Structures are given as C-alpha cells and as structure tokens.
Amino acid sequence: RRRHTYARPPPTSQVMGNTYLLLYNTALTAAWGYVLYLTYANILENKGDTKGVYQAVELPLKIAQSAAILEVLHAAMGLVRSPVAITAMQVASRLWVLWGLIVPVPGPTTQGALVLGTIMDRYTFRLDLVSLLTAWCISEVIRYSFYAFKEALGYVPYPSLWLRYTGFIVLYPLGVASELTMCYLAWPTISSKGLFSLPMPNRLNLGVDYSIVCLLICASYLPGLPTLYQYMLVQRRKQLGGPVKAKAE
Amino acid sequence: MQLQIKTRSGKVVATVHLDAVSTVRELKKAVHESNKRLHPSRQRLTLPLPAGSTAQTKPTVLEDGKTLGDYGLKDGSLLNVKDLGLQIGYSTVFFWEYFGPLVVYPLFYALPHLLYPGVTPPAQRPLVQTLALAYWSFHYSKRIFETFLVHKFGHDTMPIMNLVRNCAYYWGFAAYVSYFNNHPLYTAPPVQQSVVALGLAMLCQLSNLKCHLILSNLRKPGEKGYKIPKGFLFNYITCANYTCEVLGWALFTVAVQAVPAGIFALVGTVQMAQWAIQKHKRLKKVFDGQEGRLKYPRRWIMMPPFF
Numbered sequence: 001r002r003r004h005t006y007a008r009p010p011p012t013s014q015v016m017g018n019t020y021l022l023l024y025n026t027a028l029t030a031a032w033g034y035v036l037y038l039t040y041a042n043i044l045e046n047k048g049d050t051k052g053v054y055q056a057v058e059l060p061l062k063i064a065q066s067a068a069i070l071e072v073l074h075a076a077m078g079l080v081r082s083p084v085a086i087t088a089m090q091v092a093s094r095l096w097v098l099w100g101l102i103v104p105v106p107g108p109t110t111q112g113a114l115v116l117g118t119i120m121d122r123y124t125f126r127l128d129l130v131s132l133l134t135a136w137c138i139s140e141v142i143r144y145s146f147y148a149f150k151e152a153l154g155y156v157p158y159p160s161l162w163l164r165y166t167g168f169i170v171l172y173p174l175g176v177a178s179e180l181t182m183c184y185l186a187w188p189t190i191s192s193k194g195l196f197s198l199p200m201p202n203r204l205n206l207g208v209d210y211s212i213v214c215l216l217i218c219a220s221y222l223p224g225l226p227t228l229y230q231y232m233l234v235q236r237r238k239q240l241g242g243p244v245k246a247k248a249e
Numbered sequence: 250m251q252l253q254i255k256t257r258s259g260k261v262v263a264t265v266h267l268d269a270v271s272t273v274r275e276l277k278k279a280v281h282e283s284n285k286r287l288h289p290s291r292q293r294l295t296l297p298l299p300a301g302s303t304a305q306t307k308p309t310v311l312e313d314g315k316t317l318g319d320y321g322l323k324d325g326s327l328l329n330v331k332d333l334g335l336q337i338g339y340s341t342v343f344f345w346e347y348f349g350p351l352v353v354y355p356l357f358y359a360l361p362h363l364l365y366p367g368v369t370p371p372a373q374r375p376l377v378q379t380l381a382l383a384y385w386s387f388h389y390s391k392r393i394f395e396t397f398l399v400h401k402f403g404h405d406t407m408p409i410m411n412l413v414r415n416c417a418y419y420w421g422f423a424a425y426v427s428y429f430n431n432h433p434l435y436t437a438p439p440v441q442q443s444v445v446a447l448g449l450a451m452l453c454q455l456s457n458l459k460c461h462l463i464l465s466n467l468r469k470p471g472e473k474g475y476k477i478p479k480g481f482l483f484n485y486i487t488c489a490n491y492t493c494e495v496l497g498w499a500l501f502t503v504a505v506q507a508v509p510a511g512i513f514a515l516v517g518t519v520q521m522a523q524w525a526i527q528k529h530k531r532l533k534k535v536f537d538g539q540e541g542r543l544k545y546p547r548r549w550i551m552m553p554p555f556f
Contacts, residue, residue, distance in 0.1 A: 203506075204508045205429050206508035
C-alpha cells in the first residue's frame with residue numbers, strides 16, 4: 001500500500017490536526033484497553049463473580065465513553081471524513097445506554113442478566129454488563145487503534161485491518177443485544193418510578209414519558225441492525241476480499 | 250433507426266426501432282414494451298459520455314418533450330438507462346400525506362375516553378381546542394385543494410420510499426401535536442391570545458394561498474424554464490410562500506401555547522429554510538444578468554429581517 005507522498009509539505013494546520021487525531025485515537029485505545037483489563041481482572045480476582053465489576057470500571061468507563069462526544073465535533077469541523085449525523089446518532093446511542101440506563105438504574109443493570117441458556121449444567125450464556133463491556137471494549141480498541149495506525153503510519157497493518165472488518169461479525173450483534181438487555185433490565189424501574197418524565201398538566205402542555213422514549217429508541221435499533229450489518233459485510237469483501245496486499249509496496 | 254438501451258454495467262435491456270421525429274416519451278414507451286419492468290417513469294435515459302470526459306462530467310439526460318433528432322441520435326446509437334425504482338405520482342403522495350393529518354388530529358378531539366384512558370376530561374372543553382381543530386382541518390383541506398387544483402408539479406413521479414417517509418412525518422406529527430392539544434389536562438392560554446393569534450394565522454394561510462396561485466401562474470402553458478416570481482410579497486422575498494407558512498405555524502403555536510406544536514413548527518421551518526436557500530441560489534445562478542438574461546433582484550430568502 002502506498003504511503004502518503006506529498007509534492008510539498010502539508011500545511012501546519014493539517015499536521016496539527018493529524019497529530020491531535022493520533023493522540024486522541026491512541027489515548028482512547030489505551031482507555032478502552034484499560035476498562036477491558038479492569039473488567040476481567042476483577043472477575044478473575046473474585047473467581048467468576050461479576051458483582052463488583054461496575055464499581056471497578058465505573059470512572060474510566062464514563063470518561064472513555066463520554067469522550068466520544070469529541071468525535072461529533074471532529075466530524076462537524078471536517079477534521080475527519082465521517083458524516084456528522086451518523087456519528088452523532090452512534091455516539092448518542094452509546095451515551096443513552098451509559099447515562100440514560102446504567103447510571104440512573106445501577107442495581108438491575110449492573111447486577112442483573114438475561115440468561116440465554118446453559119450448556120452441560122456448567123456454563124450459562126447470558127447478556128449482562130460483562131457482555132456489554134466485552135463487546136464495547138474490544139470493538140473500541142480495534143476501532144481506535146485502526147485510526148491511530150492510519151494517522152501514525154499513513155496506512156493500516158493487515159492485522160488491524162482484518163480485525164476491523166472481521167470483529168464486527170460477532171461484536172456487533174453481541175453489543176446490540178447487550179445494549180437492548182440493559183434497557184430491558186432498567187425499564188421496570190424507569191416505568192414505575194417515572195424517571196426523567198414530565199407529567200401533564202403543565203404550562204408547556206408537554207408531557208414526556210421516558211419509559212416510552214426508551215421503547216421507541218429500542219424499536220429504532222431494529223431496522224438499523226440488518227442494514228448496517230449488510231453494509232459492513234460488503235465493506236469487508238471490498239477491503240479484505242481483493243488480492244492479498246504486501247505490507248509495503 | 251435502431252437504438253440499443255443498456256445499463257451502466259453494459260447489459261442491453263432493450264432494442265427499439267423509431268424514427269428521428271419520435272419523442273423521448275415515445276422512446277420510453279417502446280423501451281417499456283420491450284422490458285416490462287421499466288415503466289416509463291422509472292427510466293432515466295442518458296447519452297453516453299463523450300470521449301475525454303472525467304468522473305465529474307454530468308451526462309446529458311433525455312427530456313420527454315424533445316425528439317430523438319434533437320439529440321443527434323442515429324441508427325445504431327447507444328443509450329444508457331438508469332432504473333429509478335418504483336415510482337409514485339406526486340399528486341398521490343401529496344394527497345395521502347395531507348389526508349392523514351385531516352383524519353388523525355380529530356381522533357384525539359373526538360375520542361378522549363379511548364385515547365387518554367383513565368384521565369377525566371374537564372367539565373368544559375377550552376375554546377381554543379375547538380378553534381385549533383378548525384384551523385388545522387382548514388389548513389390540510391386547503392393543501393389537498395391546492396394539490397389537485399393549484400400546484401403545477403415540476404416532475405410527474407417520485408420514488409415510492411418518499412410516500413412512506415412523508416406520511417410518517419405528517420401523520421406522526423399530527424398525532425403528536427394533537428395528543429397534547431386535545432389532552433384532558435391541557436392548560437389553555439388566555440382566550441384573547443388564542444383568538445388573535447389564530448386570526449393572524451388565518452391571514453397567513455390566505456396569503457400563502459395567494460402566493461401559490463402566483464407561482465402556479467408563472468409559466469404559461471408550454472413554457473419551460475425558470476421565471477422570476479413577481480407581485481405581492483414575492484417582490485421582497487424569494488420564497489414568500491414559505492414565509493407565510495412558517496409564520497402561520499408560529500402563530501398557531503402561540504395560540505395553543507404547547508411545546509409539541511412548537512417543535513412541529515420548528516422542524517418545518519428548518520426544512521423550508523433549506524429548500525428556500527436552494528431555490529434562491531438556483532434563481533440567482535440562472536438569472537445572472539449576462540448574455541441578455543435578467544439579473545435576479547436583491548431579495549430576502551425567506552424570513553426578513555433574518556435571512
């Protein structure tokens with residue numbers, strides 16, 4: 001793959017932008033890697049018990065996830081080529097899960113689980129905070145390191161490219177299922193306590209029922225799922241399916 | 250002459266025989282006869298790009314009214330076709346998207362026990378709820394009237410997904426606005442505020458109708474191409490019709506004093522502002538004052554004194 005070759009050196013603003021992006025992407029790779037480490041270190045320490053996971057990861061998780069807001073700014077400023085609307089929607093959905101479900105209703109979301117089945121009476125497959133963190137951390141480490149390589153080297157080493165366009169096959173459904181599970185776990189409390197809701201009557205003649213908003217958000221996940229998955233599969237064929245590229249041209 | 254019609258991937262989808270005086274419309278019918286899937290309104294026929302074109306060159310689109318001879322087509326010529334997907338008529342879409350609000354809004358007014366279960370309606374319904382219903386119903390009836398008797402659409406059809414999308418928008422917002430306007434626990438503003446605001450809003454609606462009549466009479470039958478709108482508010486504002494519409498919904502919001510109505514007004518305003526900017530730019534580009542063309546006069550785009 002050809003590295004960037006310039007006829008003349010790029011403008012300072014572009015170099016500054018690239019350096020900033022390199023720092024940003026490296027920092028977030030590290031942050032999400034740290035959350036992943038904390039998650040599994042805690043589980044191992046407690047011999048498989050996951051009750052203390054949230055407490056262990058809470059602060060770095062909040063920082064790493066909230067930092068994603070910057071990505072919307074990057075897109076809006078034209079610093080990266082992503083479309084602003086799509087980036088905003090993706091960041092918004094992540095922030096909703098963290099700040100709109102887990103933080104307001106920590107009990108059911110961090111301790112509860114949706115059990116899918118048991119194998120050989122020993123291993124249970126479940127969707128819970130750990131599956132959510134696993135999906136999020138691994139996806140984000142892959143994604144941010146991919147962009148960091150691009151900024152630092154001008155190209156992406158094959159392992160990173162492969163991970164980026166293969167990881168989603170498992171991580172995307174796992175992540176979405178875990179996010180919906182968080183909503184499923186938090187919903188009864190949101191509904192019964194009327195969290196974040198504005199009842200009628202009031203002078204604004206506006207009623208907001210957050211539990212209905214949550215249902216609508218969950219419903220909106222469904223059409224996007226197959227479309228995005230198909231899109232990534234097509235991208236995978238394009239990026240990986242072609243003739244094997246040598247690492248350096 | 251014999252013409253071959255192929256897709257961008259090179260596959261020949263039809264071969265037709267016509268003469269140079271046949272119109273593009275007849276060509277499309279012939280293509281449809283030979284390829285049942287390609288209804289004339291789905292076809293976008295273009296001339297192949299001449300040698301030396303770049304990725305940026307826009308191909309020439311064949312217009313329905315012109316003849317094959319106008320495009321210099323000869324025996325053996327090749328044409329490209331793009332399938333625009335399942336199409337639906339403009340009037341059809343407009344009718345259904347405006348019919349929904351006409352039916353959905355009154356439901357919340359008429360069926361409180363069903364749609365607000367468990368909430369006791371007040372002994373007396375606030376006057377503004379009835380006035381708002383009348384205003385809303387008049388507005389959408391007017392729109393349907395204009396669809397069939399006033400507007401002259403620039404295109405015949407649009408992709409079918411637009412029907413779904415537009416209906417979702419209009420019907421969804423009708424339900425949202427109506428649910429809160431007609432809520433049993435609705436808090437009415439002072440009745441004078443409502444009456445004055447709706448009265449002014451009515452004036453805006455009638456002005457909007459006048460604007461639509463002016464626009465529909467801009468081109469004489471058979472004329473093509475853009476004309477500079479003139480008369481009434483168009484002397485000062487390019488998209489005076491949008492101005493009246495935006496003000497009308499702002500006044501409606503003041504009359505009912507409800508946030509959902511305000512959100513509806515705001516979203517509509519943003520959309521109309523985008524359209525207004527495009528229209529204004531287009532007119533300024535066409536009427537650049539050179540080579541004998543008129544120069545587009547200095548005008549507000551949509552909302553004096555802001556833009």
